[in-house]
Amino acid sequence: TPERTLVLVKPDGVARNLTGEILTRIERKGYRIVGLALRTADPDLLAAHYAEHVGKPFYQPLVDFMLSGPIVAAVVEGHRAIEGFRSLAGATDPTVALPGTIRGDYGRDWGLKVQQNLVHGSDSADSAAREIALWFPA
Numbered sequence: 001t002p003e004r005t006l007v008l009v010k011p012d013g014v015a016r017n018l019t020g021e022i023l024t025r026i027e028r029k030g031y032r033i034v035g036l037a038l039r040t041a042d043p044d045l046l047a048a049h050y051a052e053h054v055g056k057p058f059y060q061p062l063v064d065f066m067l068s069g070p071i072v073a074a075v076v077e078g079h080r081a082i083e084g085f086r087s088l089a090g091a092t093d094p095t096v097a098l099p100g101t102i103r104g105d106y107g108r109d110w111g112l113k114v115q116q117n118l119v120h121g122s123d124s125a126d127s128a129a130r131e132i133a134l135w136f137p138a
């Protein structure tokens with residue numbers, strides 16, 4: 001059974017014109033893009049999306065970053081797409097993410113209080129269902 005995951009090209013990825021590159025990697029891996037939207041987040045959406053991070057020291061910098069520009073949201077489908085996209089994305093910290101991954105090839109630490117790491121991918125089937133409903137209402 002195909003699985004769906006929510007992918008976000010975060011504001012740094014959109015601002016750096018990496019959206020096409022990132023979507024190309026997803027398609028070349030063999031996944032299908034079944035939903036796509038250019039969206040500007042708002043604080044309520046982010047509080048729901050990042051519920052597990054509310055209260056952590058990097059939460060406010062993370063929200064400020066995610067509000068800093070438009071985001072491309074995509075629903076990506078395929079067998080084991082959740083795990084597969086996280087593998088394409090690479091480790092959270094772009095400094096140590098392996099070359100060959102999106103974060104490893106294009107990201108680095110900019111010395112800010114938050115990891116500007118280009119992309120988000122759902123971490124479980126439950127998160128994916130919740131996040132897809134948030135970013136693609138109705």
Ligand code: CMP
Binds near residue numbers: 062092
């Ligand atoms: P992501 O894993 O997509 O979702 C949570 C985000 O919070 C993460 O990407 C980073 O952008 C950010 N983040 C997670 N951990 C830290 C940390 N220790 N310091 C700064 N930012 C973080």
